[in-house]
Amino acid sequence: MKVSFPHMGCVTGYKRLMEKLGHEVIMPERPSQRTMELGAKYSPEFICFPFKVMTGTYIECAEKGAQLIVSSGGNGPCRAGMYPDVHQKVLQELGYKTEVMVFDNMFKDFSAFVKTAKRLMNGTNIFKTAGIAAYVYALVKKMDKLEKRLKIIRAYEVNQGDFSKAWKNIVSMFEKTNTIRDVNRTYKKALEIFDSIPCREVKEQERIRVGIVGEIYVIMEPTVNKNVEEILNSLGVEVENVQYISDWVEHNVIPKWLPFPKSHRVFKSSDKVSPINCGGHDKENMGWVFDFAKRGFDGVVHLMPFACLPELVNLGKFPAVSKELNMPIISLSLDEQMGEAHVKTRLEAFSDLIKSKHFSKQQPTSGNVADSFENAARKVGTKVDKVKENLQTSPAKPEYQAK
Amino acid sequence: MKYYLGIDIGSVSTNVIAMDKDYNVCFNQYIRANGQPLESVKKGMTKLKEAIGCSDDDILGIGTTGSGRELAGVLVGADVIKNEITAHATATLHFHPDASTIFEIGGQDSKIIILQDGMVTDFAMNTVCAAGTGSFLDHQAERLGVPIEHFGELALTAEKDVRIAGRCTVFAESDMIAKQQYGFSKAEIIKGLCTALVRNYINNLARAKKLKPPFIFQGGVAANVGIRKAFEDEVGEKVIIPKYFNVMGAIGSAILAKEYIEENNIEKPNFKGFEQLELEFKPTSFECNGCSNMCEVIRVISSDNEVLAVWGDKCGKYAGTSKASQTSGR
Numbered sequence: 017m018k019v020s021f022p023h024m025g026c027v028t029g030y031k032r033l034m035e036k037l038g039h040e041v042i043m044p045e046r047p048s049q050r051t052m053e054l055g056a057k058y059s060p061e062f063i064c065f066p067f068k069v070m071t072g073t074y075i076e077c078a079e080k081g082a083q084l085i086v087s088s089g090g091n092g093p094c095r096a097g098m099y100p101d102v103h104q105k106v107l108q109e110l111g112y113k114t115e116v117m118v119f120d121n122m123f124k125d126f127s128a129f130v131k132t133a134k135r136l137m138n139g140t141n142i143f144k145t146a147g148i149a150a151y152v153y154a155l156v157k158k159m160d161k162l163e164k165r166l167k168i169i170r171a172y173e174v175n176q177g178d179f180s181k182a183w184k185n186i187v188s189m190f191e192k193t194n195t196i197r198d199v200n201r202t203y204k205k206a207l208e209i210f211d212s213i214p215c216r217e218v219k220e221q222e223r224i225r226v227g228i229v230g231e232i233y234v235i236m237e238p239t240v241n242k243n244v245e246e247i248l249n250s251l252g253v254e255v256e257n258v259q260y261i262s263d264w265v266e267h268n269v270i271p272k273w274l275p276f277p278k279s280h281r282v283f284k285s286s287d288k289v290s291p292i293n294c295g296g297h298d299k300e301n302m303g304w305v306f307d308f309a310k311r312g313f314d315g316v317v318h319l320m321p322f323a324c325l326p327e328l329v330n331l332g333k334f335p336a337v338s339k340e341l342n343m344p345i346i347s348l349s350l351d352e353q354m355g356e357a358h359v360k361t362r363l364e365a366f367s368d369l370i371k372s373k374h375f376s377k378q379q380p381t382s383g384n385v386a387d388s389f390e391n392a393a394r395k396v397g398t399k400v401d402k403v404k405e406n407l408q409t410s411p412a413k414p415e416y417q418a419k
Numbered sequence: 420m421k422y423y424l425g426i427d428i429g430s431v432s433t434n435v436i437a438m439d440k441d442y443n444v445c446f447n448q449y450i451r452a453n454g455q456p457l458e459s460v461k462k463g464m465t466k467l468k469e470a471i472g473c474s475d476d477d478i479l480g481i482g483t484t485g486s487g488r489e490l491a492g493v494l495v496g497a498d499v500i501k502n503e504i505t506a507h508a509t510a511t512l513h514f515h516p517d518a519s520t521i522f523e524i525g526g527q528d529s530k531i532i533i534l535q536d537g538m539v540t541d542f543a544m545n546t547v548c549a550a551g552t553g554s555f556l557d558h559q560a561e562r563l564g565v566p567i568e569h570f571g572e573l574a575l576t577a578e579k580d581v582r583i584a585g586r587c588t589v590f591a592e593s594d595m596i597a598k599q600q601y602g603f604s605k606a607e608i609i610k611g612l613c614t615a616l617v618r619n620y621i622n623n624l625a626r627a628k629k630l631k632p633p634f635i636f637q638g639g640v641a642a643n644v645g646i647r648k649a650f651e652d653e654v655g656e657k658v659i660i661p662k663y664f665n666v667m668g669a670i671g672s673a674i675l676a677k678e679y680i681e682e683n684n685i686e687k688p689n690f691k692g693f694e695q696l697e698l699e700f701k702p703t704s705f706e707c708n709g710c711s712n713m714c715e716v717i718r719v720i721s722s723d724n725e726v727l728a729v730w731g732d733k734c735g736k737y738a739g740t741s742k743a744s745q746t747s748g749r
Contacts, residue, residue, distance in 0.1 A: 336627075
């Protein structure tokens, strides 16, 4: 079957997975101007930006003859949970026979998960599938690891553009891998490539670090967020993104009572400021902001699609949180009409701000981050007990969710 | 005499200033660009040369800022290309070291900058809306048939308050027409507009920020006394308008250029000379067909067919094909 998927994060991983399972892959293009125009034209006007971009991608894939589009689901009140159904409807109305298939949280409905998985397995037996999964997981994990490193060292490159070019090479190298051993070999080679690129030497105390939080799609797809990471890197700022596919899978597959991955603890650490998850990643992002402050980061860039509800909730809390943690936070709301110059000017000013703060060292960062976080919670005015009480008295499954 | 130059290329105006080593502004000019930023840079530089009578060797460094900073930076050979926020804050801190809040309203954008102990601690720029900027006032002044220069003074003569919806230019306009038809005077409506603009500005930019005096108000719109009055009413404090309020960005970039050159002990600035400005620069654009992005790539070509700068490509295909690519960015 001709299979496709949204362009998000480490697409090489999805591509190899589908190929190994014996499907023909219709590779989605990097979202371009045309993708966004198509998406904006055929999506409901007030839907979030990621939906529009994905609609565009799906239409492009359908044009190329994709029969099945595999996507992940969402849960909670965020609109992401309805994406697949609405996408399906849009494609149908345009006359495409493409089917949109969704992987929902397997702990909620295991039988549905097995059903979708079986279809994708395409007759491959369970042991072979496990082998393929292990290979793909290793691939994605290693590529994500390299990408994390890239976003740190690219800040110090001597000739602008060296690392981005090298990264393109590395991605195509990984596309040719076949086994876990290949992956490891390529990983080593990639590290060598990184090491061979000339970099400036920077002292430890002169390094400027910025964390990126926000809605998962816009922070993972550089073409959608106007290359925020590359712009920051070109200003000599190290970037750490909080979302990677391998981390997302671990967060969703590994049970919460286990000590790893870190994201579970991060999720919980925001309890005071965000007692409940409003859908999307708002609670998690608040936890990451807290985590960045603990690790002494210089600032946080918050990216959100225009009118994204969960991130709007965070947007309202950030001024107080940023003040208490003594860490600047800049929010950028993205949509299809935004120009790159607009993002660049703000990021440039933001990097000037955090740099002057870093080098002046007038105010040592507050001694106890946990205390400041608690103060922030008080300022935001979240009445933790009250929210929890309300949650207990409200029905476990609201009517609209019960089928 | 030796000079540092600052150029601010905004959406509506192009400002050129010259500053000596002791931060004295020797020349300043505010030019309405009328959509011809490159032409007005040339015009400003020629006037500058005539006014202070300097030669190429007298220029120690140049800084550019504003939305056209990159293009102008290539044109004149700038040493520092900086964003507007840093430039404005630098200039304000020079003239008013104790400033804590800067209101800046320009033609297409408006910003608020919060300072503490001589450092920018927070800032905001308007996002998607033109209400609350100079263009809004320009447009309404034209509609009412009042020259923009007298707009503010007229507002001060108003006796009554009229509330005009300032959330959006479109709403404001229809509200304004309605109020006209109720029989309010021009002065009252103009006053209402000034208040609406300030209300919108504060709502959009100052969200959840604590505004502390001293307040500084700069940018082209600061010439408007009506807006200044509206700001004073809103914050309940005196609002200071700096002497060079309309060229603060340019002054800031000159100061940044000076700091940069002195810090790095640069002896020969990038300045290309006044003669170079006489030459023709051709900004051309073409659509790249490399992928489905169809980027509009802008290329600046000098008269001897040398590519001076290229930008607009999303993939970095043209990076490094021009002279400017190595210097800009960092």
